[in-house]
Amino acid sequence: MQTISDLQKWQALRATIPVTTTIGFVPTMGCLHAGHASLMQQAVEQNDVSVLSIFVNPTQFDNPKDLQHYPQTLDADLALAEELGIDYVLTSTEAMLYPDINVTHIVTKHPIASILEGEYRQDHFNGVLTIVMKLLNLVGATQAYFGEKDYQQYVLVKHLATSYFLPTKIISCPIIREASGLACSSRNTRLSVKERKLADKYAQLFHACDENNINTTKQQLKDLGIDVEYLIYFLDRMFIAVNIGQIRLIDNFKLHETI
Numbered sequence: 001m002q003t004i005s006d007l008q009k010w011q012a013l014r015a016t017i018p019v020t021t022t023i024g025f026v027p028t029m030g031c032l033h034a035g036h037a038s039l040m041q042q043a044v045e046q047n048d049v050s051v052l053s054i055f056v057n058p059t060q061f062d063n064p065k066d067l068q069h070y071p072q073t074l075d076a077d078l079a080l081a082e083e084l085g086i087d088y089v090l091t092s093t094e095a096m097l098y099p100d101i102n103v104t105h106i107v108t109k110h111p112i113a114s115i116l117e118g119e120y121r122q123d124h125f126n127g128v129l130t131i132v133m134k135l136l137n138l139v140g141a142t143q144a145y146f147g148e149k150d151y152q153q154y155v156l157v158k159h160l161a162t163s164y165f166l167p168t169k170i171i172s173c174p175i176i177r178e179a180s181g182l183a184c185s186s187r188n189t190r191l192s193v194k195e196r197k198l199a200d201k202y203a204q205l206f207h208a209c210d211e212n213n214i215n216t217t218k219q220q221l222k223d224l225g226i227d228v229e230y231l232i233y234f235l236d237r238m239f240i241a242v243n244i245g246q247i248r249l250i251d252n253f254k255l256h257e258t259i
């Protein structure tokens with residue numbers, strides 16, 4: 001496995017990979033867990049060469065504290081990537097990825113970008129799509145892997161790839177969960193023991209929720225002291241965002257499995 005931060009070095013190396021070689025790409029913000037691992041496994045299994053990127057993208061954070069406290073565990077991340085058989089890890093810095101200081105960026109007016117996460121996190125998806133566009137161009141992957149954990153993100157990235165005629169196929173991957181049903185998230189590592197117990201209860205209540213008992217579930221969560229930003233039925237999925245203490249967690253699941 002090679003870890004590369006210098007983008008010129010990466011681009012020179014990328015140019016040596018033959019066009020017939022398939023490349024699988026997994027973009028992440030690091031603090032890797034089982035959810036990221038499942039994406040990496042698919043990228044390794046389904047392609048000749050696999051690329052992981054680790055970059056905490058500032059332009060998708062509207063809350064400076066959330067950005068400042070975003071967990072970073074680079075050594076452990078590299079060890080996991082190596083164990084899973086990743087070939088290249090890109091660890092470029094903000095200065096390298098935003099040489100223009102973000103004056104040129106993607107702005108999405110897609111209807112799905114203005115609700116749920118888009119409503120509660122100002123400019124979030126513009127930041128996401130801008131960094132994804134940069135990374136997809138840099139990596140030139142055959143397939144790129146995105147988790148359904150960030151379902152709106154997946155839909156918007158797929159739309160981005162179609163809109164800009166990108167050659168990369170966007171693949172969606174199922175949500176990986178802890179035994180309690182809590183979706184694996186880098187932010188889970190910031191929960192205290194007490195908050196983690198609450199988070200497990202939140203996951204259980206969320207999974208028992210459907211379009212008919214939204215208000216009851218909201219009240220049950222509030223009674224536990226959990227702040228519910230939204231709990232919505234949309235596209236035959238339940239979507240939720242909550243704050244447990246200072247930690248913001250999101251989740252979603254498909255309600256009615258089609259046969």
Ligand code: AMP
Pocket residue numbers: 027028029030034035036038039145146147148149150173174175176177183184185186
């Ligand atoms: P992040 O590091 O949070 O930006 O996530 C990087 C990628 O991993 C995104 O495509 C996420 O949707 C995906 N991901 C994060 N958590 C999970 C999970 N629990 N299960 C599946 N994919 C996930």
